[in-house]
Structure formats: C-alpha cells, structure tokens
Amino acid sequence: MNAVTLHHVTKRYGARTILDDVSLAIPAGQTVALIGPSGGGKSTLLRCINGLTTFDAGGIHVGQHLLMPRTSRETASAVRRMFGMIFQDFQLFPHLTALENVMEAPLQVLKQPRAAAREEAQRLLARVGLAERADHYPRQLSGGQKQRVAIARALAMKPQGLLCDEITSALDPELKCEVLDTLQELRSDGLTLIVVTHEMGFARRAADQVAVLADGRVIEYGSPDKVLENPQVERTQKFLRQVLA
Amino acid sequence: MPRLHVLVWLGIVCLPLGAAQATAADLPPLRYGADAEGGAPYIFLDPANPSRTQGFEVDLAAALATELGREINFSQKNYENLVLYLERGEVDFVMNGLEVTADRVERLRMSRPYYVYTLQLVGRAGETRFVTLDQLQTLGLTVGTLNETAASRLLKQRGISVAEYDSQAEPYLDLALGRVDAVLLDLPIAEYYARPNPRLQFLGEPLAPGHYALAFRKSDEALAAQFDAALLKLAQRGELERIYRKWNIWNDDQLQLADPNLQPLVAGASSQAMTFTRYLPLLLDGAQMTILLSVCSMALAVLIGLVVAVMRLYGPLPLKFLAVTYVEFFRGIPVLLLLYVLYFGISPIIFRLLGVSLGEWERILVGIVAFGLNYAAYEAEIYRAGISSIPQGQWEAAASLGMNKATTFRRIILPQTWRVVLPPMTNDFVALFKDTSIVSVIAVVELTKQYQMLAKSSMKYVEIGLATAVLYLLMSVPLGYLSRWLEKRLGKE
Numbered sequence: 026m027n028a029v030t031l032h033h034v035t036k037r038y039g040a041r042t043i044l045d046d047v048s049l050a051i052p053a054g055q056t057v058a059l060i061g062p063s064g065g066g067k068s069t070l071l072r073c074i075n076g077l078t079t080f081d082a083g084g085i086h087v088g089q090h091l092l093m094p095r096t097s098r099e100t101a102s103a104v105r106r107m108f109g110m111i112f113q114d115f116q117l118f119p120h121l122t123a124l125e126n127v128m129e130a131p132l133q134v135l136k137q138p139r140a141a142a143r144e145e146a147q148r149l150l151a152r153v154g155l156a157e158r159a160d161h162y163p164r165q166l167s168g169g170q171k172q173r174v175a176i177a178r179a180l181a182m183k184p185q186g187l188l189c190d191e192i193t194s195a196l197d198p199e200l201k202c203e204v205l206d207t208l209q210e211l212r213s214d215g216l217t218l219i220v221v222t223h224e225m226g227f228a229r230r231a232a233d234q235v236a237v238l239a240d241g242r243v244i245e246y247g248s249p250d251k252v253l254e255n256p257q258v259e260r261t262q263k264f265l266r267q268v269l270a
Numbered sequence: 271m272p273r274l275h276v277l278v279w280l281g282i283v284c285l286p287l288g289a290a291q292a293t294a295a296d297l298p299p300l301r302y303g304a305d306a307e308g309g310a311p312y313i314f315l316d317p318a319n320p321s322r323t324q325g326f327e328v329d330l331a332a333a334l335a336t337e338l339g340r341e342i343n344f345s346q347k348n349y350e351n352l353v354l355y356l357e358r359g360e361v362d363f364v365m366n367g368l369e370v371t372a373d374r375v376e377r378l379r380m381s382r383p384y385y386v387y388t389l390q391l392v393g394r395a396g397e398t399r400f401v402t403l404d405q406l407q408t409l410g411l412t413v414g415t416l417n418e419t420a421a422s423r424l425l426k427q428r429g430i431s432v433a434e435y436d437s438q439a440e441p442y443l444d445l446a447l448g449r450v451d452a453v454l455l456d457l458p459i460a461e462y463y464a465r466p467n468p469r470l471q472f473l474g475e476p477l478a479p480g481h482y483a484l485a486f487r488k489s490d491e492a493l494a495a496q497f498d499a500a501l502l503k504l505a506q507r508g509e510l511e512r513i514y515r516k517w518n519i520w521n522d523d524q525l526q527l528a529d530p531n532l533q534p535l536v537a538g539a540s541s542q543a544m545t546f547t548r549y550l551p552l553l554l555d556g557a558q559m560t561i562l563l564s565v566c567s568m569a570l571a572v573l574i575g576l577v578v579a580v581m582r583l584y585g586p587l588p589l590k591f592l593a594v595t596y597v598e599f600f601r602g603i604p605v606l607l608l609l610y611v612l613y614f615g616i617s618p619i620i621f622r623l624l625g626v627s628l629g630e631w632e633r634i635l636v637g638i639v640a641f642g643l644n645y646a647a648y649e650a651e652i653y654r655a656g657i658s659s660i661p662q663g664q665w666e667a668a669a670s671l672g673m674n675k676a677t678t679f680r681r682i683i684l685p686q687t688w689r690v691v692l693p694p695m696t697n698d699f700v701a702l703f704k705d706t707s708i709v710s711v712i713a714v715v716e717l718t719k720q721y722q723m724l725a726k727s728s729m730k731y732v733e734i735g736l737a738t739a740v741l742y743l744l745m746s747v748p749l750g751y752l753s754r755w756l757e758k759r760l761g762k763e
C-alpha cells in the first residue's frame with residue numbers, strides 16, 4: 026500500500042518548469058530520503074504533497090484523497106490532516122508557549138476539549154524529550170529544541186506521516202543528532218516520513234528508499250545501497266561527489 | 271587698499287544714521303490686537319475683499335487715529351490669548367468687545383467705555399414657551415452662548431443649563447437646528463447674526479448692560495489717558511453715534527458715553543478667589559471629557575482600522591479600492607472640517623430621521639465619530655504594515671496543521687500583529703489626547719478648552735497651565751508604561 030503516489034506531476038512558475046512529469050510511489054510506513062542539488066524542486070515537491078502549492082498537471086494520491094491541479098479547499102485540508110509538515114526555520118508560533126504551540130491545532134481544528142488537548146500535548150513533548158520545557162516560549166529554546174517542538178506540534182494532529190524539509194540545516198552539528206534521533210524513533214513507530222536532507226549519513230542509516238531529484242525530475246530511485254553506493258546515473262554520481270567532498 | 275576699506279565702512283554706518291534722524295520726530299504706529307475671525311460686527315474680513323477688515327471697531331480705530339494724529343494698525347491675534355499678546359508687548363492695546371471685568375481692572379489699564387452692551391435673548395421664530403431667563407430656568411432648557419462672557423456668567427449664575435461655543439455664528443446655527451432652545455449674547459452680535467435670520471426672533475428686552483473698553487498695559491498710563499480723552503471727544507462730537515448707527519447698533523443706552531463722569535460698569539466678581547481648590551475640580555471635569563473622547567474614539571478607530579486593513583489586504587478588488595479610498599480620504603481632510611460637516615451637515619439629518627434627541631451627547635458622539643473616522647485611517651495603515659510584517663511561513667505552518675485562513679488570522683497572525691503595532695498605536699493614542707481639544711468648536715469642553723476658559727477669566731495662565739500640563743502627563747505617561755508592559759507580555763522574538 027502506498028501512502029503517497031505522484032502521477033505525472035508537472036509544476037511551473039511562469040515559463041520555468043520546476044517539476045517535470047514526476048511520478049513516484051512512497052510506500053506506507055517507509056522513510057524516503059529526497060536528495061538532490063539545490064533548486065532541484067525538492068521543497069516544491071513537498072509543498073505539492075501538502076497542498077500548500079497547486080500544480081499544473083498530473084495528480085497526487087495521498088491516502089484515499091486525490092489532489093488535482095484544481096483541488097477543492099476541503100481536499101487540501103483533508104490531505105494536510107494526513108501529513109504534517111516540518112520546516113527548516115521551525116515556524117513555531119512565537120506568541121505561544123511550547124505547550125500552547127502543540128495544543129493550538131487540536132483545539133482549533135479538531136475541537137478537542139482543552140484538558141484532553143493539554144494532556145496529549147504534554148505526552149508529545151515528553152516523547153520528544155521536552156517535558157520540562159512546556160512553558161517556555163520559542164525564543165527561550167535552542168534550535169534543536171524548537172525543531173522538536175515543531176515535530177510534537179505536527180504529531181498532535183495524529184498524522185500518518187511527516188514531510189520534513191531540511192529540518193536540520195539551520196542547526197549546529199551537535200543539535201542535529203537530537204532531531205535526527207527523534208525522526209528515527211518516529212520511523213520505528215510506523216510513520217511514513219518523506220525527508221529532504223543533505224545528511225547522507227542519515228539517508229544511508231535511516232531511509233528505506235532514496236529518491237534523487239534534479240532539474241525537476243526523479244533521476245534515480247531505490248534502496249540506499251543501490252542509489253548511494255552504486256549510482257547508475259551520471260548526474261547522481263556528480264551530485265554525490267559534490268556533497269561527500 | 272586699507273584706506274578705501276575704511277571709507278566704505280564709514281559710508282555704511284552713516285547712511286542708516288541719517289535715515290533714523292529724519293523719522294525720529296514721528297511716533298511709530300500703534301498696533302491694536304483683535305481677532306478678525308468670525309468676529310462680526312466688531313471686526314471681520316470683508317466678504318467682498320477678504321484681505322480687508324471691517325466692523326464698527328475698525329471704524330472706531332480709524333476715528334481714534336485721526337483724533338490722536340497717530341497711525342493705528344490692526345494686528346491679527348487669536349481671541350483666546352489677546353491679553354497675553356498685550357502683556358508680551360506684541361500689541362499696544364486690545365479692542366475686541368472686551369467687557370470691563372473685575373479681573374481685567376485689577377490686571378490691566380482699562381480705558382473709558384466705548385460701547386454700552388446689553389444681552390439679547392433670541393429664540394426660534396414662533397417660540398411661545400418663554401421670554402425671560404426665569405422661564406428658561408424653570409423649564410430646564412439649554413441656552414447657547416460664547417464661553418467666558420458676561421452672558422455665560424449670567425446664565426450660570428441663574429442656574430440655567432449652558433452650551434458654550436468658541437465663536438458667534440455656531441450658537442445661532444444650533445438654535446435654528448433645534449439643538450439649543452435659546453441664545454443669549456451681546457446685542458451687537460444678535461443684531462448681526464440673528465436679526466436677518468427669519469427662522470429666529472428676538473425675545474424680550476435687552477438686559478444686564480455692561481461696558482466694552484480698550485485694554486492697555488498698566489505701565490502705559492500716559493497712552494491710555496490720551497485714548498480716554500479721545501474717546502470722550504468722539505462721543506461728545508457725535509462721531510460714535512455716526513459709527514454705531516452705520517452698524518445698526520446705536521440705542522439710547524449709548525448716550526451715557528458722552529458723560530465725562532461716566533463710571534465703568536464692572537461685571538463679574540474678582541477671581542482672586544480662583545484658587546487651586548476651585549479650579550482643580552473644573553480641570554478634572556475637562557480631563558474626564560478628554561479621556562472619554564480619546565478612549566471611545568480610539569476604540570472606534572481600532573475597530574474600523576482593522577476592518578479597513580483586512581479589506582485592503584485580503585478583500586476582492588472593489589473592497590480593496592474602497593479601503594484605499596477610505597484611507598486617502600480621511601487622512602487627507604482636516605478633522606476640523608469633518609467635525610463641522612458631521613455636526614452641522616449630517617448629524618441633524620440623521621437625528622431628525624431617527625426622531626430622537628441626545629442633547630449635549632450629540633456633540634460628544636459627533637466628536638467621537640469624527641476622531642474615530644480620522645484615526646481609523648492611520649490605524650488601518652499601521653495594521654496593514656503590521657499584518658504584512660508577519661512572515662508568510664506562519665501562514666503555511668498553520669495551514670499545514672489544518673487551520674483555515676480565518677482561524678489562522680485570528681489565532682496566529684493577529685496576536686503577533688498587536689505586538690508589532692503597539693508602539694505606533696500608543697503614539698497615536700497620546701496624540702489623540704491632545705488632538706481632541708478641537709472639539710471645542712462644537713461646544714464640547716475638554717481639558718484644553720477648560721484651561722483656556724479658566725486662564726482667560728482668572729489670567730492665571732502659568733499656574734493653571736502647569737496644573738493642566740500635569741493632568742495631561744498623568745494621562746499619557748501611564749499609557750506609555752502600559753504599552754511597554756503589554757509589549758513585553760505579548761513577547762518579542
């Protein structure tokens with residue numbers, strides 16, 4: 026069973042084609058690392074899957090929902106319920122505490138009772154190792170802590186998976202580990218993870234599949250062993266030489 | 271070279287010396303202070319040629335100049351502060367319907383009277399309920415007049431409800447519109463503004479006579495004495511009668527002006543008694559009105575401003591256009607104009623249609639609406655900038671959590687916007703405290719107006735001024751602290 030399936034998705038900004046006839050199947054419960062040169066369309070792909078951006082042709086199945094070039098608002102919000110999104114620059118709500126950040130969507134969208142939302146939020150913060158930071162405001166947290174709050178906030182909507190867009194790029198090396206470790210735990214909990222990353226070590230260790238996106242096309246797709254150790258495409262070889270150098 | 275230099279230098283020094291000697295014999299022209307703005311028939315701008323002044327006092331000044339053989343020039347000064355300009359030496363005397371009062375006699379050198387005024391009660395045509403002040407008092411009706419005049423003192427003394435205006439045309443306008451029941455003002459004013467209006471009528475005989483006189487500095491006794499003599503001569507020669515007949519303000523009361531032994535009628539008790547404990551409650555009343563006006567106007571401005579900002583940012587094209595037009599329009603026109611248009615143009619129509627009368631609250635309401643509309647234009651621009659300054663990523667983060675646009679705006683964007691807009695909003699609020707003083711043009715007495723009235727009557731400009739300043743600071747300084755505290759509480763990234 027596939028969690029996400031892209032059928033010939035094409036996305037243009039003006040005359041530029043950003044995603045060029047992309048087809049890709051992401052099996053449920055698996056972790057897919059999305060790698061490729063900067064500007065290759067990785068972020069755009071994630072935003073299409075989350076319904077944050079429209080596209081010009083093709084379709085995307087997310088669970089039983091189908092996103093089309095003219096998708097209704099209801100479909101977009103249903104799709105967003107299935108996948109949470111984590112951003113490179115966290116985008117926590119600065120006027121709310123860590124706990125309130127996590128509670129906000131369950132309260133406003135799922136209309137959960139306050140007590141239940143609070144209990145669940147506390148459980149999620151504990152799960153990402155931040156139980157004692159519940160009452161801190163985002164400005165009082167380190168980058169790694171902020172990113173873990175963002176993960177807890179996404180998990181509060183009980184998604185089937187997460188879309189992670191370079192979520193460790195803004196972090197110091199020693200803080201990257203705590204976030205990546207959190208991701209690994211989620212993987213073992215059975216969530217589907219689509220992770221845009223430049224951490225080749227993480228991709229090798231934690232990904233079930235690796236997709237290489239360059240110039241708007243998926244140029245290589247397969248297990249980490251195959252794609253990272255033994256790339257078939259010239260463009261992939263060049264990219265790997267550059268990131269590993 | 272040096273010799274030439276000295277010669278040139280000498281020439282420059284000598285030339286003006288020679289010029290000065292030639293004119294030393296003539297006395298410099300005298301300057302008389304008055305306010306030509308809306309001051310008919312005393313002194314006002316000639317409607318046919320607004321660069322010229324006219325009025326019975328202008329004619330009197332010309333007659334005095336001829337009599338004294340000395341040039342007298344008019345100098346435009348704000349009516350509120352005429353006495354201050356005199357004391358500062360910017361004018362040599364004041365002639366602007368100044369009544370002889372105990373305070374003025376104490377502080378200034380008042381001349382011989384040049385006119386005997388009486389007070390004329392005016393009502394709407396067909397008025398049958400009253401002809402006397404006593405009847406007005408029993409009926410509990412409101413009478414319009416100018417602030418700090420013999421008429422306003424008399425009305426207050428009689429316990430009659432008073433609406434005090436800044437200038438002379440407005441009380442009669444409001445009388446015709448039914449907002450006050452009668453107007454009591456000096457006969458010359460009534461002759462000029464009320465007599466020609468068929469919708470108004472004089473009620474009863476003129477009452478409570480008093481004297482107008484010129485005001486000089488106490489130190490200018492010699493000059494004042496010359497004017498006293500000149501005024502007596504003009505009266506005895508019939509020159510005054512000629513001028514007053516021309517302006518239709520001559521009556522038998524004026525005959526006494528030719529009496530060399532005429533004693534001035536001193537109106538009003540001395541306000542030496544205007545002590546701190548007497549004026550403070552009045553200032554506090556004014557401050558209360560200032561706060562009421564500012565707080566209500568600001569609340570209205572915030573509400574309208576937010577709607578306009580949202581329309582401009584997220585509305586469809588026609589609404590966007592409407593929002594832009596709103597901002598440009600209300601930012602572009604002066605509040606004073608807005609007050610006049612609302613109060614004399616729009617509000618009477620609305621209240622007639624509604625068939626209700628709010629009494630003095632109509633003026634306050636109009637003031638609040640005018641400032642609310644005006645400040646909303648500024649608030650809208652502040653909010654628009656504030657809302658736009660919240661990163662797009664916040665919208666996306668909320669969207670990815672399943673929040674719709676309205677919820678995101680209300681729960682995520684707006685709370686962050688408050689923090690951004692709080693400092694400029696506080697500035698506007700403090701400015702509003704001071705700006706609201708303009709409402710005195712529609713007879714609402716707030717702190718600044720109350721100060722002007724108290725200072726003018728008691729001439730304690732500095733003392734009461736300091737007390738007023740302290741009250742303003744007591745309003746604005748805590749506001750600054752409140753804003754900074756709120757800003758902190760809302761949290762800064």
Ligand SMILES: Nc1ncnc2c1ncn2[C@@H]1O[C@H](COP(=O)(O)OP(=O)(O)O)[C@@H](O)[C@H]1O
Binds near residue numbers: 061065
């Ligand atoms: N909103 C946008 N408008 C126009 N061009 C865009 C926009 N977003 C992204 N792009 C372009 O699309 C291309 C792919 O961007 P992106 O998906 O961010 O790539 P990646 O995440 O792989 O670096 C880039 O060339 C970028 O300039």
Ligand SMILES: [Mg+2]
Binds near residue numbers: 068069190
């Ligand atoms: Mg990117």
